Amino acid sequence: MSEHEVTLTINGEKVTRSVEARTLLVHFIREDLSLTGTHIGCDTTSCGACTVLICGKPIKSCTMFAVQADGAEIETIESLAAGGELHPLQEGFWEKHGLQCGYCTPGMIMSAKGFLAENPNPTEDEIRHGISGNLCRCTGYNKIVEAIQFAAEKLEAANAGGE
Amino acid sequence: MIPGAFDYHSPRSLDEALSLLKQHAGDAKILAGGQSLIPAMRFRLAMPAILIDINRLNDLRYVEERGDHLAIGAMTREHSLEDSSIVKSSYPLLHDTAVVIADPLVRNQATVGGNIAHADPANDHPATMLAYNATVVAKGPKGERTIAIDDFFTGLFENAMADDEILTEIRIPKPAAKSGGAYTKLERKVGDYAISAAAVQVRLDGDKVAEARIGLTNVSAVPMRAKGAEAELVGKSISDVVVEAAGKAAAAECDPSPDLRGGVDYKRDITRVMVKRSIQRAVARAKGGK
Numbered sequence A: 001m002s003e004h005e006v007t008l009t010i011n012g013e014k015v016t017r018s019v020e021a022r023t024l025l026v027h028f029i030r031e032d033l034s035l036t037g038t039h040i041g042c043d044t045t046s047c048g049a050c051t052v053l054i055c056g057k058p059i060k061s062c063t064m065f066a067v068q069a070d071g072a073e074i075e076t077i078e079s080l081a082a083g084g085e086l087h088p089l090q091e092g093f094w095e096k097h098g099l100q101c102g103y104c105t106p107g108m109i110m111s112a113k114g115f116l117a118e119n120p121n122p123t124e125d126e127i128r129h130g131i132s133g134n135l136c137r138c139t140g141y142n143k144i145v146e147a148i149q150f151a152a153e154k155l156e157a158a159n160a161g162g163e
Numbered sequence B: 001m002i003p004g005a006f007d008y009h010s011p012r013s014l015d016e017a018l019s020l021l022k023q024h025a026g027d028a029k030i031l032a033g034g035q036s037l038i039p040a041m042r043f044r045l046a047m048p049a050i051l052i053d054i055n056r057l058n059d060l061r062y063v064e065e066r067g068d069h070l071a072i073g074a075m076t077r078e079h080s081l082e083d084s085s086i087v088k089s090s091y092p093l094l095h096d097t098a099v100v101i102a103d104p105l106v107r108n109q110a111t112v113g114g115n116i117a118h119a120d121p122a123n124d125h126p127a128t129m130l131a132y133n134a135t136v137v138a139k140g141p142k143g144e145r146t147i148a149i150d151d152f153f154t155g156l157f158e159n160a161m162a163d164d165e166i167l168t169e170i171r172i173p174k175p176a177a178k179s180g181g182a183y184t185k186l187e188r189k190v191g192d193y194a195i196s197a198a199a200v201q202v203r204l205d206g207d208k209v210a211e212a213r214i215g216l217t218n219v220s221a222v223p224m225r226a227k228g229a230e231a232e233l234v235g236k237s238i239s240d241v242v243v244e245a246a247g248k249a250a251a252a253e254c255d256p257s258p259d260l261r262g263g264v265d266y267k268r269d270i271t272r273v274m275v276k277r278s279i280q281r282a283v284a285r286a287k288g289g290k
């Protein structure tokens, strides 16, 4: 068994903790850092409920060890409503009814944030491809796709306006 | 589920990784993308005493043409393969394969080297590398050696590398003129392993098939070539009859196991269809099509 000191930035805040090597990143985030917005939906790396961004890329935090994230920048769902104002993705899920039970939502939103950063102007097909690692048992996905389209348009408009 | 306890090392250079591996040969496992190994550890199907994490070896991430081949660093993530312009323009079989491996989240972590080293017949790269006649580069305490892909897969989850070797690179020969390839995969849902899939790479000479290599996914215990199907193509001009004969040969020579993805007869018939579709697309591409 080995313990390791890990220093990483999570939602803009630098943290240092000692972790056992076998601690999965998702458990570290939920239990050691008490950020329970990131969910666990399976044991088989299948569902994407645990999606977080590592250095901007969406990954399944249940399939990485916390010790591997030493030095990384992590973003979780808690980083989105900065200052209490909804992020355009959150607003999209609200406006377009992109959730029912909400269990998949944090992962869905973090996945969408990751791929919108790479592809700010996606087609419907590209959105469906982009969220294909995230399962939703409630919505049938159509409303989620609409929510992401809403966010993409809003983000594009904000960018255009800001320049 | 939480994996069993292990000691963790995160070397900063390939030499450091190799010396750790030598020191702990037999007890240590390499951790690449972790997308096969960590799920196996969570189910305690794998319980390595020591993990050597090679994710900090950024020198092992590249996709570029060098001399007569495309060189892919072992730690190249699937996502970079999918995005690579040289892969898109000149290696359509590889591009077809990269986009159907798992899902985008897994592809952000999963590595090409790990996909091949894992030697899982359900993985997609083995069939593709067999069709390309790729070469694997392995480095160990005695230096570097190359292993022909035909000799690489030795059993279920077993490969030709020694315990103290690390896979560093995969080399795909630059396709000759009038070559084309394609990968066709049937999956139950996006992100799943194949029910069956076929990788085909052909070279035409005039109207006739001069060379053909076909790899099959998830229809045998060890990643396999469909040599009977290849033989049905070589020296012939492509017609519906020839393509059907190749598909039937592949269906006969594969050796699928029944599971949740289907029974043996179903998987054989799907293999026939996957092989036919890949041949048709590969030939169309060899003739300059998309």
Ligand SMILES: Cc1cc2nc3c(=O)[nH]c(=O)nc-3n(C[C@H](O)[C@H](O)[C@H](O)COP(=O)(O)OP(=O)(O)OC[C@H]3O[C@@H](n4cnc5c(N)ncnc54)[C@H](O)[C@@H]3O)c2cc1C
Binding pocket: A044, A045, A046, B029, B030, B031, B032, B033, B034, B035, B036, B037, B038, B039, B074, B100, B101, B102, B103, B106, B109, B110, B111, B112, B113, B114, B115, B116, B117, B118, B120, B122, B123, B124, B125, B165, B166, B167, B168, B191, B192, B193, B194
């Ligand atoms: C939900 C899900 C769906 C998937 N679907 C598919 C699919 O459709 N098609 C597909 O092809 N794959 C699929 N995979 C598997 C995925 O592509 C894996 O990432 C891949 O099999 C292993 O690559 P890795 O980099 O993650 O390796 P790891 O999991 O880190 O390692 C796998 C094995 O290879 C060894 N190894 C890794 N790299 C090296 C190296 N450089 N030298 C020596 N040994 C090494 C490790 O020690 C370990 O034994 C899926 C995975 C998941 C979780």
Ligand code: FES
Binding pocket: A039, A040, A041, A042, A043, A044, A045, A046, A047, A048, A049, A050, A051, A060, A061, A062, A063
């Ligand atoms: S918890 Fe299901 S993929 Fe991570």
Ligand code: FES
Binding pocket: A098, A099, A100, A101, A102, A103, A104, A105, A135, A136, A137, A138, A139
């Ligand atoms: S809203 Fe219930 S799982 Fe997606």
